[in-house]
Amino acid sequence: MAPKITAILVGIFISLFSITPISEARNMNDQGLNAKQQGIVTIAAFTAQGDLGRLKTTLNDGLDNGLTVNEIKEVLVQMYAYCGFPRSLNGISTFMSVLEERKAKGIQDEIGKEASPLxxxxxxxxxxxxxxxxxAGGTPARGPIYTFAPAIDEFLKGHLFGDIFGRDILDFQSREIATIAALASMAGVNSQLQAHFNIGFNTGLTEAQMKSLLSVLAAGVGKQEADNASEVLSKVISNRAK
Structure with a gap:
């Protein structure tokens, strides 16, 4: 299939499954991530790192900046696929405490939409x-790792992309922002980080938004994490330009 046709089909596919149309997202976010998206970055990063103290702060900030309770829960649930059940569960427990404290102060947070049936x-x-x-840009995932361990291919397709990414509480751009932030905050996963930078671009995230994500990491998470992610992003941008 010609590259131009593939790109068109992928754009149509993403728009059908995303909450925010790509064209609208590009027009609105050419200058970088908005406040809600920035909140997703730090929530995912601190969950992945297991830094519950800073996670508690950024959970409050996320709610104050317009993230709904269900959107934040969805980020925390998705994190188990990338950093494991223990840190995901710890993040959810921390969020429960945050909501209890806010309720005691008389703060009524928006619950938000529930996931539509698959x-x-x-x-x-x-x-x-x-x-x-x-x-992935219209190309089915293939490779020796999936031949060697076909169960992981089945779990990735059926559970990660079907059961989790198929839930429409978050759009694909938000899910990729969360995934990139989590991977950038962990050591030894640059190949996966590179893959998800590419996927993020495929969802319609712009270079400005990616660099904004790195700025949030540098300011709120750590310079080392941001510098490493910046190197990976530079390689992705260079390869996509070829």
């Missing part, structure tokens, strides 16, 4: 394969 006419693997392929 399509009844396809399995989670079928749905996940569609989503993964679309996010």
């Amino acid at each position: 399509p009844a006419n396809k399995s989670n693997i079928e749905l996940g394969t569609e989503i993964q392929t679309g996010l």
Whole structure:
């Protein structure tokens, strides 16, 4: 299939599954991430690092900047796929404490929408394969690692991309912002970080938004994490320009 046609199909696919249309997102966010997206960055980063003290602060900031309770819960739940159940569960527990404290102060936070039912006419693997392929730019995921351990391919398609990414509480851009922030905050995962920078661009995130994400990391998480992610991003941008 010609690259131009593939790009068009991917754009259509992403717009169908995303809450915010790509064209609208580009027009609104060419200058960088908005306050809600910045909140997702730090929430994901501190959850991945297990820094519950700073997570508590940024959870409050996220709510104050317009993230709903369900949107934050969705970020925390998604994190288990990237940093494990223990840190995801610790993040959720911390969020419960934050909400209790805010309620005691008389703060009524917006709960937000619930996830729509997943399509009844396809399995989670079928749905996940569609989503993964679309996010990857129209090319199905293949490689020796999936041949060597086919179970991981099944789990990635069926659970990560089907069960988790198929939930519409967060759009794909928000999920990639969370994923990139988490991976950038952990050591030894640059190959995955590179892949998700590419996927982020495929969802319509701009170079300005990616650099804004790195600025949030540098200011709120750590210079070392931001510098490493910046090197990875530079390679991705260079490769995509070829």
